[in-house]
Amino acid sequence: xxxxxxxxxxxxxxxxxxxxxxxxxxxxxxxxxxxxxxxxxxxxxxxxxxxxxxxxxxxxxxxxxxxxxxxxxxxxxxxxxxxxxxxxxxxxxxxxxxxxxxxxxxxxxxxxxxxxxxxxxxxxxxxxxxxxxxxxxxxxxxxxxxxxxxxxxxxxxxxxxxxxxxxxxxxxxxxxxxxxxxxxxxxxxxxxxxxxxxxxxxxxxxxxxxxxxxxxxxxxxxxxxxxxxxxxxxxxxxxxxxxxxx
Amino acid sequence: xxxxxxxxxxxxxxxxxxxxxxxxxxxxxxxxxxxxxxxxxxxxxxxxxxxxxxxxxxxxxxxxxxxxxxxxxxxxxxxxxxxxxxxxxxxxxxxxxxxxxxxxxxxxxxxxxxxxxxxxxxxxxxxxxxxxxxxxxxxxxxxxxxxxxxxxxxxxxxxxxxxxxxxxxxxxxxxxxxxxxxxxxxxxxxxxxxxxxxxxxxxxxxxxxxxxxxxxxxxxxx
Numbered sequence: 199x200x201x202x203x204x205x206x207x208x209x210x211x212x213x214x215x216x217x218x219x220x221x222x223x224x225x226x227x228x229x230x231x232x233x234x235x236x237x238x239x240x241x242x243x244x245x246x247x248x249x250x251x252x253x254x255x256x257x258x259x260x261x262x263x264x265x266x267x268x269x270x271x272x273x274x275x276x277x278x279x280x281x282x283x284x285x286x287x288x289x290x291x292x293x294x295x296x297x298x299x300x301x302x303x304x305x306x307x308x309x310x311x312x313x314x315x316x317x318x319x320x321x322x323x324x325x326x327x328x329x330x331x332x333x334x335x336x337x338x339x340x341x342x343x344x345x346x347x348x349x350x351x352x353x354x355x356x357x358x359x360x361x362x363x364x365x366x367x368x369x370x371x372x373x374x375x376x377x378x379x380x381x382x383x384x385x386x387x388x389x390x391x392x393x394x395x396x397x398x399x400x401x402x403x404x405x406x407x408x409x410x411x412x413x414x415x416x417x418x419x420x421x422x423x424x425x426x427x428x429x430x431x432x433x434x435x436x437x438x439x440x441x442x443x444x
Numbered sequence: 445x446x447x448x449x450x451x452x453x454x455x456x457x458x459x460x461x462x463x464x465x466x467x468x469x470x471x472x473x474x475x476x477x478x479x480x481x482x483x484x485x486x487x488x489x490x491x492x493x494x495x496x497x498x499x500x501x502x503x504x505x506x507x508x509x510x511x512x513x514x515x516x517x518x519x520x521x522x523x524x525x526x527x528x529x530x531x532x533x534x535x536x537x538x539x540x541x542x543x544x545x546x547x548x549x550x551x552x553x554x555x556x557x558x559x560x561x562x563x564x565x566x567x568x569x570x571x572x573x574x575x576x577x578x579x580x581x582x583x584x585x586x587x588x589x590x591x592x593x594x595x596x597x598x599x600x601x602x603x604x605x606x607x608x609x610x611x612x613x614x615x616x617x618x619x620x621x622x623x624x625x626x627x628x629x630x631x632x633x634x635x636x637x638x639x640x641x642x643x644x645x646x647x648x649x650x651x652x653x654x655x656x657x658x659x660x661x662x663x664x665x666x
Binding site (some may be wrong): 204206217255267269270271275282287296298301302303366367368370371373380398401402404408409410411412413414416418419420421427428431432433434435436438439443 | 446447450451452453454455456487513521525527528529530531532533534535536537539540542543544545548617620622625627628630631634663666
């Protein structure tokens, strides 16, 4: 099939940036979205033009590197799907596709579709860990965790930190990301030691990094390629209140 | 400090003051609905309120504080949120949020303007002083006559219709939002709360606009 691509081109964080249009012939429906972009880049390189810069790593939907807003939706709007797992069969011949980077003050554009998501790491560094001494590898079942709690924690831990929640949020808030990182530890015994400090430090860092405030639009959950639920934001709010009135 | 400056702290303040405000509009509607029973009912209700004396002023101050805090933090948070996204994508497709949620600052500021008009109209008696007739010898005003006269011109009727439509928009997002913020939501309850939130908005809208509309259609008359 034949497609018309409108791609955001921007030469660094200070550059204005502009949408450029590319005609893409011979797109296979079996290609992934990134493979289609690879083909576009091959053609651009052949012509001696600047290739489109975009982030990718595992191409298996688990690393959280791919970060493109496709037709106005982070990761393209297919439920629980990262850009690398989005296939061209979802589009039809003659489609016009808009490809843009994550847009948020906390995510400066490095080039084209590549943004610096280091701000998410700063939130993680502020408290997304446990520092209690756990000793050697514990015997199996030495520390029993109920199935429901284990499932809850693992559901939160499914977050791959891609930043789609920020990109989809009208306020560019990182609250879903932060809440997943808080909630995954908050229900486990290992997470109790620093529970109060963690929620305060992580939410404070999110603010310092320039992310907006959560106003419960719930866009994040709809855009999240891992389906992280906004119930974790309610959990973060409870953890915050516990820390506040401790 | 933490509560009034942090992201989540201010969100909790918005939820708590929002709860006070939405509880007030519900009770206010309940009180107002005595107008449907008749002149004696609403006048008795008004007299009861006045007989509370200084408590009326305590109540007014609490409401004023909740209203002011809700507005100040609402504006501050909105400005911060706008600044967090200096330039937006060319294409934006929203998947979940709605018109009400996206226009909270607009509906909120319209509510502020409405409340000012409403107080000038029925409480401070500035906009339409001609609608007041005394009731008895104790300086009381005939509230029933005030309501009927108050909606005899087009302007107040239009202002109340528009104002209450924005109240509906604001509450239909805000009500469920406050439960999420104070941590009382989970994946099962949230969709239910979203429906209840819209219902609360509809009840408030229908309840409040029915009074001027019934006056216009002559069903509430002197």
